[in-house]
Structure formats: structure tokens, C-alpha cells
Amino acid sequence: MKLDARKQKVLEAIVIDYIATAEPVGSRTIARKYNLGVSPATIRNEMADLEEMGLIEQPHTSAGRIPSDTGYRYYVDCLMKRAIIAEEVQALIERAFQTKIKQLEDLIQIVGKVLSQITNYTALVLAPQIGKSTLQLIQLMLIEPGKALVVIVTDSGRIENKVLEIPENLTKEDLELVSKILNDKFKGISLNEWKQIMLRDLYSQLITQKKVLTLILELIDTILTVDNEDKVYLGGTLNILNQPEFKDVTKVRNLFELLEKEDVLRELLKDNSGDEVTVRIGTENKYEVMQDCSIITATYRLNGEVIGTIGVLGPTRMHYSKAVSIVEYLTQVLSLSIKKL
Amino acid sequence: MKLDARKQKVLEAIVIDYIATAEPVGSRTIARKYNLGVSPATIRNEMADLEEMGLIEQPHTSAGRIPSDTGYRYYVDCLMKRAIIAEEVQALIERAFQTKIKQLEDLIQIVGKVLSQITNYTALVLAPQIGKSTLQLIQLMLIEPGKALVVIVTDSGRIENKVLEIPENLTKEDLELVSKILNDKFKGISLNEWKQIMLRDLYSQLITQKKVLTLILELIDTILTVDNEDKVYLGGTLNILNQPEFKDVTKVRNLFELLEKEDVLRELLKDNSGDEVTVRIGTENKYEVMQDCSIITATYRLNGEVIGTIGVLGPTRMHYSKAVSIVEYLTQVLSLSIKKL
DNA sequence: ATTTAGCACTCAATTGGGGAGAGTGCTAAC
DNA sequence: GTTAGCACTCTCCCCAATTGAGTGCTAAAT
Known part of the structure; x- marks a missing residue:
């Protein structure tokens, strides 16, 4: 799918704004906040095109647009830049890893806690398979x-x-x-x-x-x-409740029920497609109750070999650039820490 | 506080009905369902008295009555009879305890699971203090x-x-x-x-x-x-979401946040007043977010000495008689099982 | 050929009655 | 002491009207 520069900018604006506000984004808003140098009417035309391509959608006729899953996908694949991790966040991570870590379990816990705390999403950590370690x-x-x-x-x-x-x-x-x-x-x-x-x-x-x-x-x-079976650490589950998309208790209930099953978590973390950070958006997830969630996963290593995975789970309306950066960064820190252990 | 027989019956009817329906109970309902042999008008008079005594209250003028915390307290202390534990429940418990139990931890988990499953409330189990055991x-x-x-x-x-x-x-x-x-x-x-x-x-x-x-x-x-520090097992947390009083996410959030703190759980379980089953109703709980919850706790023993506590956490509108019976029963089964271990 | 202004249109969300229904308290009769 | 009757008070629900945000289309401007 090819998009001209302006369409990209409009899509990006919609994604970013929607992620920030959780409200459908209108043409006026884009024109005002993200100075593309054109009028709302022009943006409306672009939006109509984007909608036809399936990248954005309208909750109802007289509402602004929100990104569709494919819209998020395009954003993640083509538009998004890694967010820079703030100094204080790096410092926080460093401090967390400086506490005395004697067992692998301590390490896993710390990573999970830090990850959920920084991202404000739910953190998942898959500990090394015992079978692989010596x-x-x-x-x-x-x-x-x-x-x-x-x-x-x-x-x-x-x-x-x-x-x-x-x-x-x-x-x-x-x-x-x-x-x-x-x-x-x-x-x-x-x-x-x-x-x-x-x-x-x-x-x-x-x-x-x-x-x-x-x-x-x-x-x-x-x-x-x-x-x-690998141990899975799950942390920051309650962060899900911060998201306006989960103000409905039955929705929460369904998701939490899923997250209580360890094997499900394991599976979520394991179908990481390989080397890179993997992002699984909305309906790309196979579980129905997770279809308005996204998962970002990445692997960590010992002696070059993949031994585990970490990830965050948030709403599809997730701050992808920030989350991806942090997940990636933490795998590096974690790989290093395990080596020391 | 002394109540004549009829007032007791009215109070009991209100408590039982409200526990079952979660709706304020009106005088007509009581007259119809719980045949006290008097008309709604008479019941209304009794209810006015009960309200004056602080045992029941009205959410608003034209609604039925609901029990106040002191109303529940009176019910639990004076009116409630232990529910008989159904055969199939006993069988279920027995079966659960027949699975191979090799470690204390297994046992704790099983008790927690069974307890939450049967009561449909949240289960808490405090494992024996390591300092006390030999x-x-x-x-x-x-x-x-x-x-x-x-x-x-x-x-x-x-x-x-x-x-x-x-x-x-x-x-x-x-x-x-x-x-x-x-x-x-x-x-x-x-x-x-x-x-x-x-x-x-x-x-x-x-x-x-x-x-x-x-x-x-x-x-x-x-x-x-x-x-x-004692290990605490917490199970069936999601049962809380079944309760209509927790259809509000922020309420859920507050409670869940509290329950994530192990030391809080420990404290909840530890201020068990002694031998008997202890019931702590609504505002009797010291945590604010738990003021529409009740906790029922009881201790279990090894060689006559108290070594731990189990309990259930539910809404104030809790099925006390059933819950108390089961908690009590499970402490006995548990005490026995530990001895075997 | 774009871009823009203008305008009619759509739809969700809000507001404000107006019953209906449930339940009460009070009074007067039994 | 108990009950029937009745006026009264609320909440809840439905409905209509209004508001406001945002769109799509058309025609004019660049």
C-alpha cells in the first residue's frame, strides 16, 4: 500500500491524536493541532480516501475518524519512529537493576514490574525454559x-x-x-x-x-x-483498568479470565515471530476477548541464544512508539543482567 | 439491643431477600414472600421502628429498605443459623483433597481454589508462619x-x-x-x-x-x-466482578489495588479475634475501599495450636450463613489434612 | 487541477418533561 | 394492635426537542 506524503501525515495525525485522547479525530482538529498547511476541507478529502483504503473508520456518520487495525499496522510498520527513552526512565531502569539479584526469579519480577510501571500497560515476562538451560x-x-x-x-x-x-x-x-x-x-x-x-x-x-x-x-x-513449562510473570494487570475502553466490567472480566490462564500467556509470548520486536494488533490476536488489545513482544538472549520473551499488553489504542522502544531496551538490559548472573 | 419476635422476622426477611436480589425490599414483598401473617401496613410500622434503631435504611424515600451494617451484624450474631452444606459440595471438597498433596503449598492452593469456587467469593488463605513450625x-x-x-x-x-x-x-x-x-x-x-x-x-x-x-x-x-512473613494465597478475585455492587470500574480498581498488597491481606486475615469464625462487616473494616465488603475468617490448627487462617471476602450483601458454614467446615478439613502431611 | 469556503445533512449526546410504578407515611376505621 | 385507604415522593424509563460535532458535496477561488 502506497500513500503520498500528505496522506501519511494525516494518518499519522489521526493515530497519534486518537492514542492521546481516545476520541475520534475530526478534520478541524487535525488542521488546528498538526499544522499541515491545508484547510479542514482538504483533510476531509484525504480522510475519505484513507477510509476507502480501510486505514481509518468512522464510529458513526457524524463522528471523527479512528484508526482501523490495518491503520495501526501501517503506522507501526511505516510511520512510527522509535521514541527516545527519557533520561529519567533510563535512570529508573538502571536503579531497578541495581538491587541485589540473586535468583533468576528476582530478575524476572523486576523486569515485569519496571516494564508495567513505565509503560502503564500490563507486562508479561516469560522466564527461560528450564529444559534449555544447563x-x-x-x-x-x-x-x-x-x-x-x-x-x-x-x-x-x-x-x-x-x-x-x-x-x-x-x-x-x-x-x-x-x-x-x-x-x-x-x-x-x-x-x-x-x-x-x-x-x-x-x-x-x-x-x-x-x-x-x-x-x-x-x-x-x-x-x-x-x-x-516456563514460568510466566504477569504484572500491572490493573493498568488495564485505566483505559477508557475497559470501563465495562464484563469486558474486564473476560480479559482477566484469559490472563489467569498461564498457558494462554505462554502462548501469547511464544508466537513471537523471531528476531525483531513483534507487534500484534487487535484482530491479529487469536483470542476474541483480546481483539481490542495489542501485544508487543521481544526476546532476550543468553550467549546468543533466545531464552525468553518479554512483552506488554495494552489497548489497540496503545502508545506504540514508546512501548516498542521500552520493550526493546529492556530486552537488552535483561540479556546483559542474565549474563552477569 | 432487644427485638421482639416479629421485628426479628422482618429484619431477617429483609436481610435474606436483599442478599438474594440486591434490590431494596418493600413491605409488600415481605408480606407476600415471607408469610408472617400480617399485612404490609403492619410490616411498614415495624420497618419504621427498625429504621429508627439503625438496623435498616432507605436508599431514598420511595424505595424499600436495605440492611445497614449494624443490621447485618444483628443478623449474623442473633438470627443467622449455619447453613447445611449440601452433599455434593461436601463431595466436591473431599474430591479436591484427594488429589496428591505433597507440599504445604499444594494444600494451600487447593483450599483457596475450593473455597472461592464454592462460595463464589474471593478466597484468602494464610499459610502457617514458618517461625512457628519446626x-x-x-x-x-x-x-x-x-x-x-x-x-x-x-x-x-x-x-x-x-x-x-x-x-x-x-x-x-x-x-x-x-x-x-x-x-x-x-x-x-x-x-x-x-x-x-x-x-x-x-x-x-x-x-x-x-x-x-x-x-x-x-x-x-x-x-x-x-x-x-507468611505466604498468602488469594484466589477467585474475579468473583468480585460478579457482584452488582462492583459494576463500577474505579471501585473494582481500588479494591484490587488493595488486594495486591500482600501485607494488607496478611493483616486482614490476622486480626481474627480468636477461636471462633470471625465476621467483619462493611465499615467494621479499617480500609476505606473495603467498606462495602465483608470478610469471614477462621483459623486452622496443627496439634491444637493455631497455625493459619482462611477467609472469604465478598460484598456486605454476602450470603453469610452459607459462607460461614463453608469457611468453618474447610478449616476442619484443612487441619486434618495438614496433620496427615 | 487543487484547494477552499459554504452549506445542508446526519447522528450521538444531552436535556427536559410526563407518565408509570414502587413504596412509603399517615389517618381513620376495624 | 392491626389494617385498609389514600395522598405523596421518588426513581426509572420513554419520548421529543435541541445542541453540537463532524461530514460530504458543490461551487468558487487559486
Whole structure:
């Protein structure tokens, strides 16, 4: 879709003004506020064209125009410039990352909090997949006969613990032995690779201690299946209530219900199309209750490999340039911080 | 406050009807639905008296009456009978508790979920104070030089982990030694008692290994100060949106903001006046945004000692008899389940 | 060939009655 | 003490009229 310079300016004005005011934008307003050097009548003509192209629409005949989803799309793809992040915002972020961060979870939380706070939208953070990260420490402990606690620490700083049922006759010493073997064998290896290695290699070594073999099998299974789901952090949910488009409680309700489902959040964050910041606008979202929301996502990395995603969720009438800038910036800061961890 | 039998009946009718319909109750309605054997006119006279006593009020001149907070209070204290818990509800609860529960956290979550689901209000659960429960297992592990992981398991099934900074020169063996000493010394002793014992007893034993002493001091401090706050589970928050009194978004917003603060929740649950089920109605709550909410709380126990609280939060126009019954019932089930754990 | 001024037109939002309905309080009779 | 009757007071809802913002079209101006 090609637009001449003036049409672009008009579209941009409509998008920007509507984002700011949440009111349909009329030709007069544009002429007054965004000096394009032409009269309202001219702008009206341009607007009629833009509407025909499907970039803007009219809520009703005697109202101004609002951007359609494709209008926002055009704006985001072609017109929008990255907003410059204000000094004080950068300072705020820096300060937030200077608090003591010992675990991955702390980091995730901080990012989420900062992101929602700065953007005034809802923040989503997807923590690194445990399967991808490598093992740093695994330890089995006996809580009481028949019950063991397993703790796993990964290189990305994630800590997981889980209670396991074990055969009653296993002793503390057995568990320590198993811990030792697992540590020796698997340190530095990604959890996803375990299964293969385990079957090939471990079996021979452990056949001597048959009774612990079953335990290990169950253990690995537990870790890899149940807890291989990524943690999602959700923050600033209440920011949604600031938006005039959500003054209707049932709408809020529907959206909140969706956001309560972790797997939905995971999915939202995961279909990030790749390298770049991804923006998903209105009806581009597959969930119906989210069709007047937009999501901006971007990935962060460890050693060059993508390990997680962060994003913000706001109304379609979202401050895209600002939000995109901040999301992008925070992935960088986050990538760096994880490396330090 | 003394009320004759008929006034009681009228008040009860108003409360029950208003709870069910959320509409002011008129004299005709009462005469028709709750056959007191008298005409609307008589009921009107009674209602005038009740209003003078402050038990009911009129939203405006030509409307029916609604209970005032003191009206609800009278109802709860004097008129209300425990609702009988339906068979299918009991069955539902039983089924919920039959899922495998390995950790305290699982249990807390299940209770919260069940409670909010059954009552259709918001559920609050306060997990046992870690300081009160006794130590079952403590283990220190070296993650990397200068960084250790400490895991604590208490008798109530609670599991806590925490990353500690330690002197660089401490080895894996040092940590194991410390773990062993701590386990031997403290097993079965409540965490609150640690500090005293530690100073008196441990010091002499550890003076030989000076370098670990500092560690332990820090460790104990960390555990007792930072993590001594109780975990609070909050569930069914969205149920609030079902209530017609919360069709206004700003009201919702205010309440939700309050509920996001863990310490507020903790406080709400903690000022439970003692043994009995406690009901706090409307303005009896100290937070302004909660002045058209009521909270019902009750405590649960382990070995006769109170270790936590559960509660539901709903509108003042709450189904008290049902809610009280269920809260009470669930504390019993919960106490039992914890014992098993 | 654009651009602009002017004007008629449309539609949502607001305003202001005018019942209808629900419920009350009071009075007088039972 | 209870009840029937009745006037009175509100809210709620519907309807019509008005207002105001904004448009589209046409004809004139550049």
C-alpha cells in the first residue's frame, strides 16, 4: 500500500491524536493541532480516501475518524519512529537493576514490574525454559522415609524444587549417592539432553544399584514433563483498568479470565515471530476477548541464544512508539543482567 | 439491643431477600414472600421502628429498605443459623483433597481454589508462619564459589529456598558440615527458638570452625527476618466482578489495588479475634475501599495450636450463613489434612 | 487541477418533561 | 394492635426537542 506524503501525515495525525485522547479525530482538529498547511476541507478529502483504503473508520456518520487495525499496522510498520527513552526512565531502569539479584526469579519480577510501571500497560515476562538451560546443581534429600526433596539449580539461575515419592527403603545415603552421580554426569548439560544420555549411559552405571534406578527414572520424568513449562510473570494487570475502553466490567472480566490462564500467556509470548520486536494488533490476536488489545513482544538472549520473551499488553489504542522502544531496551538490559548472573 | 419476635422476622426477611436480589425490599414483598401473617401496613410500622434503631435504611424515600451494617451484624450474631452444606459440595471438597498433596503449598492452593469456587467469593488463605513450625530438614549447597543455596523443610510441609552470599573460601564440605550440625541441633525445634539456642549452644561448638560461624549467623538472620512473613494465597478475585455492587470500574480498581498488597491481606486475615469464625462487616473494616465488603475468617490448627487462617471476602450483601458454614467446615478439613502431611 | 469556503445533512449526546410504578407515611376505621 | 385507604415522593424509563460535532458535496477561488 502506497500513500503520498500528505496522506501519511494525516494518518499519522489521526493515530497519534486518537492514542492521546481516545476520541475520534475530526478534520478541524487535525488542521488546528498538526499544522499541515491545508484547510479542514482538504483533510476531509484525504480522510475519505484513507477510509476507502480501510486505514481509518468512522464510529458513526457524524463522528471523527479512528484508526482501523490495518491503520495501526501501517503506522507501526511505516510511520512510527522509535521514541527516545527519557533520561529519567533510563535512570529508573538502571536503579531497578541495581538491587541485589540473586535468583533468576528476582530478575524476572523486576523486569515485569519496571516494564508495567513505565509503560502503564500490563507486562508479561516469560522466564527461560528450564529444559534449555544447563544443570548447575542437583541435590536429592530425604525428608522422611518414602519422601524425598529434589532441588535443581540451572545456569540461568533458576531454582526448582519438587517433592518426590520414593521407595520406603531408600536411605539418605542412597540419595546422596544418586545426587553425586547425577551431578557428575549432567553438570553443564542441558536438561533436554538428559533423556538420551540417561538411557545410554547411566543405565550401565546404575544397574548395580537397581533400587535407585526406578527413582531416577521417575525423577527425570517429573522434572522434564511437569516442570518443563516456563514460568510466566504477569504484572500491572490493573493498568488495564485505566483505559477508557475497559470501563465495562464484563469486558474486564473476560480479559482477566484469559490472563489467569498461564498457558494462554505462554502462548501469547511464544508466537513471537523471531528476531525483531513483534507487534500484534487487535484482530491479529487469536483470542476474541483480546481483539481490542495489542501485544508487543521481544526476546532476550543468553550467549546468543533466545531464552525468553518479554512483552506488554495494552489497548489497540496503545502508545506504540514508546512501548516498542521500552520493550526493546529492556530486552537488552535483561540479556546483559542474565549474563552477569 | 432487644427485638421482639416479629421485628426479628422482618429484619431477617429483609436481610435474606436483599442478599438474594440486591434490590431494596418493600413491605409488600415481605408480606407476600415471607408469610408472617400480617399485612404490609403492619410490616411498614415495624420497618419504621427498625429504621429508627439503625438496623435498616432507605436508599431514598420511595424505595424499600436495605440492611445497614449494624443490621447485618444483628443478623449474623442473633438470627443467622449455619447453613447445611449440601452433599455434593461436601463431595466436591473431599474430591479436591484427594488429589496428591505433597507440599504445604499444594494444600494451600487447593483450599483457596475450593473455597472461592464454592462460595463464589474471593478466597484468602494464610499459610502457617514458618517461625512457628519446626525444622524437619535444612541443607546448604554450594552453587558456585561465594554463592550457596539453602533449603528448609518444616514439619508443616513448607519448603523454602534462598540463595546466600557466602565467603568465597567456603567449600562444599564446609557447607555439608554446617548442614549436618544444623540438622542435628535443630531438628524438631521451632524456627523462632533458633536464635536463643544458637547463641548459647552453637557458638561453643562452632568456634572451632570460625569461618563458618559468620555464615550461620547470616543464614539464621536471613531465614528469620526476610522469610518469616507468611505466604498468602488469594484466589477467585474475579468473583468480585460478579457482584452488582462492583459494576463500577474505579471501585473494582481500588479494591484490587488493595488486594495486591500482600501485607494488607496478611493483616486482614490476622486480626481474627480468636477461636471462633470471625465476621467483619462493611465499615467494621479499617480500609476505606473495603467498606462495602465483608470478610469471614477462621483459623486452622496443627496439634491444637493455631497455625493459619482462611477467609472469604465478598460484598456486605454476602450470603453469610452459607459462607460461614463453608469457611468453618474447610478449616476442619484443612487441619486434618495438614496433620496427615 | 487543487484547494477552499459554504452549506445542508446526519447522528450521538444531552436535556427536559410526563407518565408509570414502587413504596412509603399517615389517618381513620376495624 | 392491626389494617385498609389514600395522598405523596421518588426513581426509572420513554419520548421529543435541541445542541453540537463532524461530514460530504458543490461551487468558487487559486
